[in-house]
Amino acid sequence: MIAPPSEQHAEIMQFGTSRFLLAHVDYFVSESLAAGRSDKRVVIVQGSSRPEGRRKAHDLAERLQYPVHFRGRREGRTIDAEEWVDSLAACLVADSDWKEIERRFVEEITHVVSNTGEDGYAIPADVDPRHALPASFPARLAKLLHARYARNGRGVTLMPCELIQANGQRLREIVRDLADTRYADPAFVSWLDQECLWIDTLVDRIVSSTIEPVGAVAEPYGLWAIRKSPGLELPCHHPDVQVVSDLAPYEKRKLHVLNLSHSWLVQRWHDQGLASRLSYVREAMQESSLREPLESMLRDEVLPVLDRQLPGLHLEDYIETTLERFSNPFLDHRLEDIAQHHREKLRRRLAPVHEMARAQGHPTPLLESALRSTGIVGQAEAR
CATH class of the missing domain: 1.10.1040.10 (N-(1-d-carboxylethyl)-l-norvaline Dehydrogenase; domain 2)
Known part of the structure; x- marks a missing residue:
């Protein structure tokens, strides 16, 4: 593990270290914490083993804070200001920290967010969530959800941010198919449908560049639109986080x-x-x-x-x-x-x-x- 665990309500697990997530979801969580409107912090999971990804994960884990420089115009005002994001509890790397990732997912996590790129939902032909470390994000998620189902039975709220229409429902279908074909446990499939919330979201913000070693430059405009669903509890609160009946x-x-x-x-x-x-x-x-x-x-x-x-x-x-x-x-x-x-x-x-x-x-x-x-x-x- 490359970061010591935090005891501060590390209840959001984020798959992806993209500059977009750093300047959007993680920023909203930080602002919500600072305003006393929520108490959940973020555990980031770096999925790839590429050297640049590991370096970024190490830098995030070492600092757990970073700047976002908002530059542009909003509502007639020119904004050129740096704000610090302070919502991270840890940053873990999948291929070296999987046991800790699974422990946190089973014991602590209430919400999952992701932004895994255009190919993030792709499933290789031979993928199997029962492997020690599955090769794709949906298979890893299925593995973690099965561990949670088997060990504590509490559902989790999943709020993907990939630019895919009905992203929550699409992710549910993929994970459900993996559960159905690989685990052959109808009760697990029912648990995914009945106990977990799969929430569609729409994100909108241009994050134009990275601040080295960790940080981002972004436009002031931001929107995280979240489809209203029975039982939904938001992981954070911010004026740019909007719950809507229809996306x-x-x-x-x-x-x-x-x-x-x-x-x-x-x-x-x-x-x-x-x-x-x-x-x-x-x-x-x-x-x-x-x-x-x-x-x-x-x-x-x-x-x-x-x-x-x-x-x-x-x-x-x-x-x-x-x-x-x-x-x-x-x-x-x-x-x-x-x-x-x-x-x-x-x-x-x-x-x-x-x-x-x-x-x-x-x-x-x-x-x-x-x-x-x-x-x-x-x-x-x-x-």
């Missing part, structure tokens, strides 16, 4: 405003031949030939269409917030990074709004121009 409208709002705007901006940037002169979103927002039509597209085309589909979500305010985030003078968000898998992003982000607009009889010439440029919408259809 789908929030997912659509993000996809069809913020993500749509990113991809529309990239298409316009490409069409105007600006790649050699502009590299970042913040630079694009200083270019009148990009910013002005972006604002018109959002206010005149996207807003009236989505307002009928997503009532009550304060879309005007969200559009203003999106433009403010894009104009962040401190954020180096590369347009070429957004341009990865561009055509597929246009299909998912822009095309549905275009289809909704057609059904409503609402013209969307600026949206259509981006879709026509890539052939997603033909000339005849656009007319």
Whole structure:
């Protein structure tokens, strides 16, 4: 073990040491602790055995505190401030600290959070949670849950943060399948369904860089939207942690405003031949030939269409917030990074709004121009 145990209510187990989690969930927990609104601390589990991962885990374990530098604008104010996160109880490495991880999971943990990347839910063909150290996150989680089921029978609340739709339910399905096929214990499968809470969440914050040896630089805006569920108790409380009855409208709002705007901006940037002169979103927002039509597209085309589909979500305010985030003078968000898998992003982000607009009889010439440029919408259809 690379960190001495803490006796301070180390009840949240976090899988992943990403800078996003450090500046988002761990920050919220720290703020909640400081305000006296909760008493749970975080035990981080470093899953990979890569040298850089182990170094980061060692640095986290050695310090248990780190800075987050919030830089940008929020609600009209420029923010350039460093805050210290003090919510960690320990940082453990899976391949060397598994016995301690299992002990804590069985005896102390009430909540699980994770952010294991795009491939975090992948299951190798030969994976088995009964192995001494399974090779994937879901299999490791199944192993820990089985140990808890067998030894104390208390359920746990799981709140994954991966950018996967219905992430809690998807994780439940994967773990349940592993339990069903590998343990062959119907009572364990029933326990997973009846005693554990699998909560869908949506996260939104740009964490742009790392502070060495431990820390992060992030934008001031943040959202952790959590689907309301019977029996849910939050691990922390913060104004940016919101419990909502349905995540789908929030997912659509993000996809069809913020993500749509990113991809529309990239298409316009490409069409105007600006790649050699502009590299970042913040630079694009200083270019009148990009910013002005972006604002018109959002206010005149996207807003009236989505307002009928997503009532009550304060879309005007969200559009203003999106433009403010894009104009962040401190954020180096590369347009070429957004341009990865561009055509597929246009299909998912822009095309549905275009289809909704057609059904409503609402013209969307600026949206259509981006879709026509890539052939997603033909000339005849656009007319």
